[in-house]
Amino acid sequence: MSRPAIKTPVPLILLLLLTACGKAGHDGLDALVSLQTEAAGDHCPYGGTRVDSGRDRNGNGVLDADEIEQTGYVCNGLGGAGWQLAGQIERLSPTYSDAYAAGEPQVAMDDQGRGLAVWEHSTGTGNRLWANRYHPETGWQAQQPIDTTGDGNTLRPDLAMNGIGDAVAAWQRDDGTHTTVWVNRFDAATESWAGAQRLDTAPDSEQAVLPKVGMDAAGNAIVLWRQTEGGTHVLYTSRFDGGAGTWSAPTPIQAGEQEIQGWQLAVGSGGTALAVWLQRGSDNQFHVWASRFDGTWQTAEALEDGTEGRASDPQAAVAANGDAVVVWTQSNQVFARRFVDDAWEDAQVLSDRNEPFAPQVVMDGEGNALALWSQYEFGLYRLWARRLDAQAGTWDTPQPVETGDGDAEYAHLAMNADGTALAVWQANGGLHTDILANRYLPGLGWDRPRLLEWEAADAYEPRVALDPQGNALAVWEQSGARQTRIWGNRYIAP
Secondary structure: OOOOOOOOOOOHHHHHHHHOOOOEOOOOOEEEEEEEEEOOOOOOHHHHHHHHEEEEEOOOOEEEEHHHHEEEEOOOOOOOEEEEOEEEEEOOOOOOOOOOOOOEEEEEOOOOOOEEEEEEEOOOOOOEEEEEEEEEEEEEOOOOEOOOOOEEEEEEEEEEEEOOOOOOEEEEEEEEOOOEEEEEEOOOOOOOOOOEOOOOOOOOOOOOOEEEEEEEEOOEEEEEEEEOOOOOOEEEEEEEOOOOOOOOOEEEEEOOOOOOOEEEEEEEOOOOOEEEEEEOOOOOOOOEEEEEEEEEEEEEEEOHHHHHHOOEEEEEEEEOOOEEEEEEEEOOEEEEEEEEEEOOOOOOOOOOOOOOOOEEEEOOOOOOEEEEEEEEEEEEEEEEEEEEEOOOEEEEOOOOOOOOOOOOEEEEEEEEEOOOOEEEEEEEEEOOOEEEEEEEOOOOOOOOOOOOOOOOOOOEEEEEEEEOOOOOOEEEEEEEEOOOOEEEEEEEEE
């Protein structure tokens, strides 16, 4: 049976022509998409659309049954809820050639469902940082550059936003000999960026790298980065005072006699912050360290004593009341430790000894937490999760997040104040690397995975953000005809 490449109402035809149909792949064959109505059933409880995609191997302009390489479903929800059709949110400007790639996307949302995405885009001589604004009524707007500070490479952006929509983007800039830390602030009231500003004060002989940024409900922001000083690694922070509109001078919170790696930052809506990192000890092993901010930065302390060996992958989350959870991998397991009632509880083991990696952790407004990680099982990497009940102080049993036919890796996790969560990840198992998502509801648990994109192309590095109503934005890198582009999809809560 033959399927028309496009068979759908006019507005959707226009969207697909812009995003998914007829582009040549790496092998020169056109990619085609076929849409068919899906009746209510196992794939879509309320009905929806079946999306078949593949390459036009026989060149007849029609997606034949034996050319289908991938099938997904855009499901109806209660009143049109659910994931929508994916689209490219980053468009070329006359300045940039199609030969240059975009990557490293980040995304954030405010309480009104408005969003921001930032990413880096190669110019041929370096990278620049771009941003796009999302409005629920009109979708993604025109992209704009937010780093225009001369030659060099803009790399590794991070992004944070508060409930009213103010935001801060942070990145490192490399001029070839010297790496520096920069920020730009977005004002939701004026819908404008303030302008790029350098934060670090490192001399030309030193390097300031990989900034992390977080923001509280009052518009205060913190940026954390590592700086080299005479061969020593030092962690610095700078804080933006939302009332005064100024950044503080860089403040060191930890100087390591040996190497510091893997620093992360979490900022709660109430203003409490937690920095975590790996620091090499006298035993030549990396250990997890942390420092809390509650008006001032507290003395750094080790969260484990090294008896379990080398630690890696620390991540942190902070609730509105200042409670916090840190997760990391060590001794082939995932560990978690909670800060509550002004003290650290004992570490808990969350996973089996099945090569876990890349743990994530998020918290809701009540201090409940959700941890997620990949672990190796029967030849594949699977995603598992556990939830911490804040009142009971206990973690539930591990729950599978997906059971697909390929590896599930590089997940990203977001949660809103009422405990609704979304996980996104890349799945490597078929002809292409795909982006999938699953939703967690308190009291109900995990739903089932949904495919977020349907092109015959590889997709990587997904990120997701949630608003208080449970709506979400996901962004990722996706292979184009010549280079990677930034794509996105929107989830509308029932």
